Amino acid sequence: xxxxxxxxxxxxxxxxxxxxxxxxxxxxxxxxxxxxxxxxxxxxxxxxxxxxxxxxxxxxxxxxxxxxxxxxxxxxxxxxxxxxxxxxxxxxxxxxxxxxxxxxxxxxxxxxxxxxxxxxxxxxxxxxxxxxxxxxxxxxxxxxxxxxxxxxxxxxxxxxxxxxxxxxxxxxxxxxxxxxxxxxxxxxxxxxxxxxxxxxxxxxxxxxxxxxxxxxxxxxxxxxxxxxxxxxxxxxxxxxxxxxxxxxxxxxxxxxxxxxxxxxxxxxxxxxxxxxxxxxxxxxxxxxxxxxxxxxxxxxxxxxxxxxxxxxxxx
Ligand code: ZN
Numbered sequence: 001x002x003x004x005x006x007x008x009x010x011x012x013x014x015x016x017x018x019x020x021x022x023x024x025x026x027x028x029x030x031x032x033x034x035x036x037x038x039x040x041x042x043x044x045x046x047x048x049x050x051x052x053x054x055x056x057x058x059x060x061x062x063x064x065x066x067x068x069x070x071x072x073x074x075x076x077x078x079x080x081x082x083x084x085x086x087x088x089x090x091x092x093x094x095x096x097x098x099x100x101x102x103x104x105x106x107x108x109x110x111x112x113x114x115x116x117x118x119x120x121x122x123x124x125x126x127x128x129x130x131x132x133x134x135x136x137x138x139x140x141x142x143x144x145x146x147x148x149x150x151x152x153x154x155x156x157x158x159x160x161x162x163x164x165x166x167x168x169x170x171x172x173x174x175x176x177x178x179x180x181x182x183x184x185x186x187x188x189x190x191x192x193x194x195x196x197x198x199x200x201x202x203x204x205x206x207x208x209x210x211x212x213x214x215x216x217x218x219x220x221x222x223x224x225x226x227x228x229x230x231x232x233x234x235x236x237x238x239x240x241x242x243x244x245x246x247x248x249x250x251x252x253x254x255x256x257x258x259x260x261x262x263x264x265x266x267x268x269x270x271x272x273x274x275x276x277x278x279x280x281x282x283x284x285x286x287x288x289x290x291x292x293x294x295x296x297x298x299x300x301x302x303x304x305x306x307x308x309x310x311x312x313x314x315x
Contacts, residue, residue: 097167109156263276
């Protein structure tokens with residue numbers, strides 16, 4: 001066993017500093033904002049009478065808000081280096097395991113929290129794995145277990161969180177050779193969009209047209225947004241257009257693509273827009289209004305989709 005691993009094992013079971021006291025009691029406004037954001041219409045979260053009718057003493061918080069009540073906000077302090085996760089972090093960072101990726105989380109709920117509850121949380125370092133070689137890099141899986149208690153010290157829930165702390169640049173899949181690349185991700189298709197991809201395979205870039213009012217539309221869909229007619233046919237696009245907007249992505253990198261990757265929103269000369277890639281261009285030279293032209297590219301036996309190049313560049 002390495003010295004580092006032994007030092008990490010010695011920390012298992014310890015906590016990182018004192019229990020954290022939630023900055024606010026469980027309260028109706030935060031619950032309301034959360035359920036609005038999630039679109040959860042269960043009335044026990046917002047309506048006192050409905051909560052009582054369901055057997056609660058009053059409004060309760062969704063169980064999944066557990067972590068919310070102890071969050072330290074934007075200016076939270078770093079974990080104490082005197083034990084637990086904070087101390088493991090110091091050891092791992094110091095040994096070069098500086099990258100962190102969240103792996104998974106498991107929560108257990110003992111009871112619903114209700115307005116007025118004061119939550120405190122204690123973070124326990126539950127386990128640290130031996131050194132593992134993973135696709136991302138060589139590292140250790142670190143699991144923490146936070147125990148949430150109410151104002152009476154009763155356990156209300158637990159939150160187990162696992163991360164991989166790894167050495168950057170040591171991954172098996174750091175830079176896959178082009179021939180070993182996975183295929184491009186498949187676009188999700190439906191009965192309303194499959195025809196468009198089928199036409200790409202036949203070498204045609206089509207635009208859906210409402211036969212009731214003539215409006216062109218993309219992406220394909222069942223009904224016309226202008227007149228709501230379900231009747232449609234298609235017109236074939238010339239493939240010429242201009243860059244309406246774009247981003248150049250650097251990270252995160254999906255192994256099927258080259259980076260930096262210009263992703264463009266192209267306005268076709270017929271007037272509809274579509275998202276695509278731009279090739280044969282220095283990413284620094286991409287600009288709004290740039291004239292571009294589509295080519296239909298068969299990336300593999302199943303996938304043919306348009307990508308664009310600057311007009312006038314080599315075909
Ligand atoms: Zn229409």
